[in-house]
Amino acid sequence: LSHDLEMLSPEEMVKRVVAGDSSALARLISLFEQSVSETLSLRAALHPHLRGAHVVGFTGTPGSGKSTLIARLTAIYRKADKSVGVLAVDPTSPYSGGAVLGDRIRMNEHATDRNVFIRSLATRGDLGGVPRIVKSAKRAMDVAGLDPILIETAGVGQTELAVMDAVDTVVAVLVPGGGDGIQMLKAGLLEIADIFVVNKSDQPGAEAVAAELELMLNLGNNPKGENRPQVILTSAYNDEGTVLVAEAIAQHFQGQSESSYLADRRQEQRRKEFLEATRDGLMAFVERRLRSEEELSAVLAGVERGEQDPIKAAFDFLSDMRLV
Numbered sequence: 267l268s269h270d271l272e273m274l275s276p277e278e279m280v281k282r283v284v285a286g287d288s289s290a291l292a293r294l295i296s297l298f299e300q301s302v303s304e305t306l307s308l309r310a311a312l313h314p315h316l317r318g319a320h321v322v323g324f325t326g327t328p329g330s331g332k333s334t335l336i337a338r339l340t341a342i343y344r345k346a347d348k349s350v351g352v353l354a355v356d357p358t359s360p361y362s363g364g365a366v367l368g369d370r371i372r373m374n375e376h377a378t379d380r381n382v383f384i385r386s387l388a389t390r391g392d393l394g395g396v397p398r399i400v401k402s403a404k405r406a407m408d409v410a411g412l413d414p415i416l417i418e419t420a421g422v423g424q425t426e427l428a429v430m431d432a433v434d435t436v437v438a439v440l441v442p443g444g445g446d447g448i449q450m451l452k453a454g455l456l457e458i459a460d461i462f463v464v465n466k467s468d469q470p471g472a473e474a475v476a477a478e479l480e481l482m483l484n485l486g487n488n489p490k491g492e493n494r495p496q497v498i499l500t501s502a503y504n505d506e507g508t509v510l511v512a513e514a515i516a517q518h519f520q521g522q523s524e525s526s527y528l529a530d531r532r533q534e535q536r537r538k539e540f541l542e543a544t545r546d547g548l549m550a551f552v553e554r555r556l557r558s559e560e561e562l563s564a565v566l567a568g569v570e571r572g573e574q575d576p577i578k579a580a581f582d583f584l585s586d587m588r589l590v
């Protein structure tokens with residue numbers, strides 16, 4: 267079957283994804299993983315079929331219960347007869363390696379459900395490419411009719427923040443203890459989160475974290491103005507408070523749609539995607555040239571040996587292409 271898929275033209279592949287063929291969707295995402303820049307035409311072919319699913323990002327410290335919460339929310343959405351897409355950006359650290367297996371176990375109840383599509387993205391240390399792969403995968407999942415699309419990232423680094431740029435609603439998941447609040451504040455999460463979940467409320471200290479957050483949100487110059495983020499206590503493990511999270515997510519989307527906020531957010535997303543795609547296309551062009559043109563590889567060899575100045579050589583190459 268997978269061999270079958272490899273033979274398909276981009277148009278045929280897209281057609282299958284639109285028809286809800288999950289193996290075609292998985293295959294398409296694998297292609298994006300292999301090279302996001304060489305798949306520009308494939309990504310472009312998705313365009314007429316975009317539906318505009320609600321994309322929700324979950325971020326927070328490793329082990330805070332994001333996957334458990336996502337599994338619970340998936341069950342809630344399935345009860346409402348929604349088709350759910352889950353995209354997990356694999357934690358790279360060995361610490362989290364075990365948690366990935368754990369994720370599968372927790373998602374087990376959904377694994378055989380045709381209306382739930384679960385996919386992990388291996389980051390393979392290529393940090394710069396991750397947000398672009400996520401955006402491409404999200405685009406394909408949207409075309410497949412999955413709505414909502416839930417994206418999980420671990421950690422609060424630059425990559426995670428870049429991924430969260432590509433979602434409509436950001437859910438930050440914190441836990442009691444460990445100075446989470448301060449860590450998130452430093453990471454800039456306080457500014458980007460739309461909903462704060464204090465998970466593991468079955469453990470001591472959860473109320474204190476929630477109170478600390480409320481205080482920070484009241485004191486801080488909250489950039490979201492009237493759309494002050496909600497703080498919700500949950501015990502994802504015991505399925506407590508999870509309905510409130512689903513409601514807050516729906517409310518946030520509703521509120522955003524009614525104000526200009528969603529339009530502004532998506533406008534900025536489109537702007538970024540255009541610039542990234544243009545850059546991707548140019549890079550793919552240059553790399554193809556390097557492979558196919560002896561003259562250019564000779565230039566590169568000269569640059570490597572120090573016979574040619576790298577900047578001057580780049581400038582000359584781009585001038586020849588009439589690109590500068």
Ligand SMILES: Nc1nc2c(ncn2[C@@H]2O[C@H](COP(=O)(O)OP(=O)(O)OP(=O)(O)O)[C@@H](O)[C@H]2O)c(=O)[nH]1
Nearest residue numbers: 328329330331332333334362365420466501502503
């Ligand atoms: N006590 C308690 N444990 C929980 C709760 N939610 C999740 N856990 C446990 O916390 C551990 C981590 O949960 P995950 O859902 O894998 O957390 P995660 O944020 O997805 O972890 P990474 O993907 O590694 O960042 C697991 O052992 C869960 O069973 C909760 O509400 N209470």
Ligand SMILES: [Mg+2]
Nearest residue numbers: 332333365369
């Ligand atoms: Mg997880």
